[in-house]
Amino acid sequence: MLVAIAALGAVDIGNVFFVRRDLQRVADMAALAGAQRMDDQCAQPNAAAAANARSNGFDPAAGGNTLALACGRWDTQSNAGPSYFNAAATPLNAVQVTATQSVPYFFLGPSRTVSATSTAKATNVDQFTIGTTLASVQGGLVNNVLNALLGTNLGLSALSYQALASTQIKIGDLMAAANVLTVNELLATQVTAGQYAQLMLTALSRTQVVNANLQASVAALQAIAGAHLGGGTFKLGGQPGAPGVFALGLSDTQAAADAKINVFDALMVAAEVAAAGKPAVDVATGLQLAGQGARLKLQVIEPPTIVIGEAGTDPKTGAWRTQANNAQIRLYVSVDLGTTGLSPTGVLLPIAPLVSLVQNLIQVDLSLPLTLQVATGSAWLQSTSCAASAAASRATLGVQPGLANLCIGDVPTDLPAQQTFACNVPATLATLGVLSAPLLQVKSAVALPAVVPKASAATLTFNGVAGDADDYQTTNSNAVGSVIANALSGAAQSLTGSNGLALYVLGVSVPVGTILNPVVSVLLNLLGPVLSSLDQVVVPLLNLLGVQLGAATVHNLALTCGTAQTVY
Known part of the structure; x- marks a missing residue:
């Protein structure tokens, strides 16, 4: 009799065990399905988890059955173990599912409630920069800037740089090329600009990312890597006081392994990182402003960043987890206004015969010294939403353009x-x-400062498709094309107004009255065309460096929807 009772009890216990195991399978699969559809409002995971449970034979509406789902955050750094899940934390990256079923005993006693809980996470990672635009990829301009920053002599075509601008590699490809196993090890890797170019070349030759211009990009990187690039060493990962190419906004940095980066953006950022904090360098651009020659010196105060991370704010600091800053650049422009139309008159009239006799001894030069420094603009990742297709997935970014200070004045070009x-x-x-x-x-009677003020913050929304028309979006686009000329219009009026100019003889200021009217007349004729052409010439150079005035362009490189995995 006892043996029979024990056997019947074993049947009931076995049935409970079987149901619990099946419930665990249901909970695991439902949690994975919910995590795959994670968004910041937890709008999609509930429906996805319930549909998955039904497809696996579990009906949440049946008597005795329940399916409870909670969106939250799985974070080994911020949350307590063993589950490391917190339903109140943001940004959301995990789903916890609890499936419950009432199981009747066949032989011994009343029914019993059996439950199973599973937690799955999927980190949606976005990658973006602020400031760079495809329109700035002009072969000669890129060569001149890279040559100045890195002390080399590149001569690639615009097509080569455009190929790089349309080519992507994964962070995991760089890890393999650097022979490291973790993202943190990659970030700690110290390289020169030349070594980094070689690293990208190795990664590109191994990548599984489909690139239409692969061969052209490989050839371009081979030329760059073999060009004996100058500059010091730097770590690939940035940290306070020591900028790097990448900045991560992830609690689990390994989640960045599948993130994609743009090769051209990474090359330009690396060049600026290598040159950051150093003296200004001459950029041999052959600039022409309204037909006048110009000399340009460039100094990188702070380089831009490529950011890789997840959306939302850090609950401990309130700061955005993933935020990109544009470059802080100081630009010195000296425009040679020529001497046409400037004949010795007024106070200079007595020396007119001397000028005609000894022109080789006397030089008359007109110039416009202009300095520009751009403060930090930024973009931050507000939210992500991954759908069944990349086209339906979304990344929403907030953007704040920076201000710029301009100066018509004799600013020293050797400032630290x-x-x-x-x-x-x-x-x-x-x-x-x-x-x-x-x-x-x-x-000028005084130095003439001008300011390009901050534009209002804006919100941009990108889809998850890399390489389509919405990869580049610009805030306040109506400001593009005239922002420098508009900012300097007041300064130009001051120069050509009464008492706008001063005369110095052997370095000593002397009263002039109206005798400088001929100079004012020449300036009126020359300044207008020069100032109006500054935007067409200088702005593409700034854009190439990740700097914009009065506007901000965000290059959203790729939204990588996380692969869901069970974590508890």
Whole structure:
């Protein structure tokens, strides 16, 4: 009799065990399905989990059955074990499912409630930069900027750079090329710009990412890697006080392994990281402003960043987890306005015969010294939503353009990068020299500062398709094309107004009255075309460096929807 009772009890216990095992399977699969459809409002995971449970034979509406789902955050750094799940934490990256079923005993006693819980996570990772645009990819301009920043002599075509701009590799490809096993090890890797180019070349030759211009990109990187690039060493991962190519906004950095980066963006950021904080360098651009020649010097105060991370804010600090900053750049432009139309008149009239006799000894030069420094603009990842297709997936970013300070004045071009920008020295606009020694100088009465103010913050929404038309989006696009000219219009009026100019003889200011009217007339004729052409010439250069004025363009590289995995 006892043996029979024990056998019947074993049947009931076995049935409970079988149901619990089946419930665990249902909970695991439902949690995975919910995590695959994660969004910041937990709108999709509930329906996805319930539909998956039904497809696996579990009906939440049946008597004695329940299916409870909670969206939350799985984070080994912030949450307590063993589950590391917190339903109140954000940003959401995990789903916890509890399936419950009432199981009747066949032989011994009343029914029993059996439950199973499963937690699955899927981190949606977005990658983006702020400031760079495809329109800035002009072969000669890129060559000149890279040559200046890295002390090399590249001569690639625009097509080569455009190929790089349409080519992607995975962070995991870089890990394999660097022979490291974790993302953290990659971020700690220290390289020169040349070594980094070689690293990307190796990664590109192994990547499984489909790239239409693979061969052209490989050839371009081979040329760059073999060009003896200068610059110091830097870590690939940025940290306070030591910028790098990448900045991660992930609690689990390994989630970045499948993230894709743009090869051209990564190359430009690396060049600026290598040059950051160093003295200004000459950029041999062959710039022409309204037909006038111009000399340009460039100094990288802070390089831009490529950010890889998840959406939302850090509950401990309130800061955005994933935020990209544009470059902080100081640009010195000296425009040679020529001497056409400037004949010795007024106070200069007595030396007119001398000018005609000894033109080789006397030099008359007109110039416009302009300095520009751009403060930080930023973009941050507000939310992500992964759908069944990349086209239906979304990444929403907030964007704040930075302000820019401009100065018509004699700003020293050898300022340390850390020194505060100041516009307090009048601009030398005209010089009459004898044997290269300045005899007479016409200067602005005062230095003329101008500001491109911050535009309002905006929100941009991108789909999950890489390489389509919405990869580049710009805020305040109506400001593009005239922002420098508009900012300097007041300064130009000050120069050409009464008392706008001052005369210096052997470095000493002298009263002038109206005798500088001929110079004012020449400036009126020259300044308008020069100022209006600054935007067409200087802005593409700034965009190439990840800098914009009055607007902000975000390049959303790729939204990588996380592969769901069971974590508890």
